[in-house]
Amino acid sequence: MVAAASIDAVASTLPNSIPVPVPHFIAKLGCQLSSLLTLLLIHIPGGTQLLTYIKKSIHDDPYRAAVEIGLIVYGILYWLAKPKRTKKSYILNDSKLLLSEREINDLIEDWEPEPLVDASILEEQRWRLQSIPVIDTVTDDTKSLKQPFINISRDDNKEFYKNVLNLTSHNFLQISSLPQVLDVAKQTVENYGVGACGPAGFYGNQDAHYTTEYKLAEFFGTEGAVLYGQDFCVAASVIPAFTKRGDLIVADDQVSLSIQNALQLSRSTIYYFKHNDMESLENLLIELNESEKLEKLPAIPRKFIVTEGLFHNSGDLAPLPQLTRLKNKYKFRLFVDETFSLGVLGKTGRGLSEHFNMDRSSSIDITVGSMATAFGSSGGFVLGDHIMTFHQHIGSNAYCFSASLPAYTVLTLTKVLEIMDQDNSAVNKVQVLSKMLHDFFITDDQLSKFVEVTSDEQSPVLHFRLNQSFRDLIFHYSMDSLFETIIKFQQKNSTTRFIENFENEEKFLQKIVDKALIKHNILISRNTIVMKHESLPCLPSLKICVNANISEKILVDALANIKESILHCCQELVPKN
Amino acid sequence: MTYTSSAATTRVKLIPPKELPVLVQKENEYGSLTSKEFLLETKRLKSKSLGPPIMDTPPYYIVLITYLNYLILIILGHIHDFLGLKFQKEKHTDVIEQDGYAPWFSKFESFYVRRLKKRIDDCFARPTTGVPGRFIECIDRISHNMNDFFTYPGSTTMCLNLSSYNYLGFAQSKGQCTDAALDSIDKYGVQSNGPRTLIGTTDLHVEAERLIATFLGKEDAMIFSQGYGTNANFFNAFLDSKCLVISDELNHTSIRTGVRLSGATVRIFKHNDMTALEKLIREQIVLGQPKTSRPWKKIIICVEGLFSMEGTLCNLPALIELKKKYKCYLYVDEAHSIGAMGPTGRGVCDVFGVDPNEIDILMGTFTKSFGAAGGYIACDKWMIDRFRLDLSTCSYGESTPAPVLAQIISSTRTIMGQLHPGEGAERLQRIAFNSRYLRLGLQRLGFIVYGHPDSPVIPMLLYCPSKMPAFSRMMLQRKIAVVVVAYPATPLIESRVRFCMSASLTKEDIDYLLRHVDEVGDKLFLKVSSGKANVEEDGRPPRWSIEEVLEKTPQDCKYDRFFLD
């Protein structure tokens, strides 16, 4: 009981006064005011006495009286200026409605709500549930399994696959599975426990969190960093923390759902430019600046360009040099979601800016990253300058109103960054594999008859989808027509969206995934799009992810097998004439 | 010595862990029970509906002084702003336009933060290290230039912990939970492979979800990696602008964010006011959607189980009655109550003895009682099946990492009595006793305390904003870590200190706490209760002496007759 014993000794050594850092004159002013107020209160019944008092005080000390009267007047004004809550009367008793109690009861009786959740299309979509893989570690031979091979089960253990090559993991670098990193994690759990048990403002932020924020900022060359509990929430908390009505956001029209949510919550005016089309962006910026000049606003609105590093839905690369040029020219701030590009782009994995040989702090204003992708820990973070990160610590909802991350997750990240600082072999490996993967698909004539690749050669996630002619032939729709349907659904405000053609194509893509899994023991995946949330153009696609634990030989063999699966499924569909 | 705010001096450095004997360390994280007397088995309320909460009010002059206090602060703030922006431009670069860029935050928006909160910044976000258990190790810091920046000499102070949400004391670095977490690191690693529908699901996820569903008495459950994110990305999976959400005015930001994202219409009712709620529901069913006047597609009532700033419980029996009568749906966020309340730790349903299936959707977090991280949603299986496909977090966000799941599983199983039988029950009985003891003790000393008798969150009212830093600093001198909160988290004048009770504290720790709160309360003139919210004694406001309180309260607090509500 060391601590408890020492704690008892405290009471005797306590100082008598409270260390309050308030200048002396304020304390004095406060005393004077309260004494005045007491006096006032005593005298309120007798107005004459009050008057004599005021006269006397003006006579004795006119300066003080002036200050006091000023204060009182200000107080009254301030109170009056408070927005009054308009009291809404109970509208049912409104004379315009003239409903009798019985009619009201009838109306209430008659009201039939819809079910809480619309399950009408659940059966049609059950195949989606059944195709979710569950990593299995119960089987005895898991110990002998080596990364990247895993055992999986699907559909409530009805299907079981052993020794499957995992080409879906987002943990690209695999540094966090090194023994020295796991040791740090274990050591931290032994010193800190698991949970931090409180939000950052209330003793939840530990030395571990501060250290990791410094380390992140240092590693990426920015002034500050902020940690968040979950990567998907970051953008949707950061953008609304800074924007309000009247601010401007110019966004790429293929940003992923987390940014779409952020834009919805931002309250700002939102414009879209064509995906990665810098001309479209520049025209838009010129137009916006002109109209701003015409409006003669009292203050400059906050203006942001919002885009992604490697796009979540297509694997494209954002052209940072042009974006930076435009944002500087038109005085916008640049927001880049680098969930998929940090850790894999650039020579040492420092992301988009390093890839283009630029300085992060001068080219991107807000960077959003995930600790759960390339770095293999969990949580999300934001990088930027001092002022921006300072204000996030105070005003960003997902930071202020959520518990801090478990200490082990952040110290794991610190260790991973440390290793990356010394050794970029994992980054190199991923880049080599990414390029191999990309080249294989781009150069294959047989495949290009059916599918097209949308991702960049640097992307560790290869996105490919059916090419438009094939889609026209089999599924009879295009990105534009799908987008029109989405807009129609949106206008009608329906939450349940079932688009048959889209659904059929997804089912077909799943067939390719199943084929590769069942026949060749290779796990690839669909890009999971939740149609009901999407509000921007999108198309179904398949993803193949590489990671540093896969050897080139394994990948080459796997690619041949994947190719066979794709060709097999596609050729089955082509009408024979 | 003069300091400058250079990066080298203002960094919080990693503090090397103290070398303590294992027993001492265990005791520091979770004090062992000193006597069986200090346990309390709570009883169910037998579906009894709560009356309207009794809120004590301070004397009129306290209200007046509080307003005056804010007035002075605001005026000084404005003067400071005015002069600062005139003569010290270089110090205010963050709020003025700079070569064509708008400031990140406008002067007006950040006024409260810069001119009011900053004065007492030393009371917030104190860095800590180690386990946030019975004691919390605060890293010492020195404030410079009126909290402009802090420097860290590298020393630490062990404080009695009344600030962490460690209700059941599962924040520990030894024991079955830690062992489980360590094993899971060996077996699964620390990474999350990807979103749940992609490759983020492991057998551990399946196991944890089944266990939580069983624990809560629901058909199925889902687990997410962050509590905030659970709420913030939940409502848009099944609501649209033709649906109505009726929300308690004090609901957590995460719920509000989630509802806003769904586009549903929101109506607010006064905190826990069931008459106002019924009125509102009737009105809305009759009026329907604004403009079109079509009936609402569905109406969902959102409340929290235990409100974290007030310590009040939602009036569950009344809510269920209303929900049935008007065919609405009920959503209860049990972030603070799950684990911490009820005879078996199953949250508000357990407290009221209500069948959990009466509530459509149960939500909760693991950051509090379970000493882990993340959140859950529990409801019927057919709904969960739909949610697995429709929730954006499942398809786009990270999945919960294995060590966190291991902590969730082992702590839940401890509460259920499957692991170390008896330990879970003891934890529950300890927190029940501790909460009631501190609450009744404070009430008898004469403080104004809000909330339900069994609530482990015990807010004590301070009113004047200037008493917040004074209280916090004086408590820190006495080696007690407390959380003070003020506007905008509370109504303007109701600044308060929030004690979060924990099963890891011993009765003697609470004695220590009461003694010091008593002393500080006298110095700061905080004993202002009128006795309205206490059991009537002799018609006078309660002002017991500390010795009397310590002598009688440990026994008295076990009986309901000493509490109103």
Ligand SMILES: Cc1ncc(COP(=O)(O)O)c(C=O)c1O
């Ligand atoms: C009612 C309520 N819901 C949700 C949360 C968020 O939980 P977490 O800290 O796990 O993100 C909190 C946390 O303070 C809360 O009080």
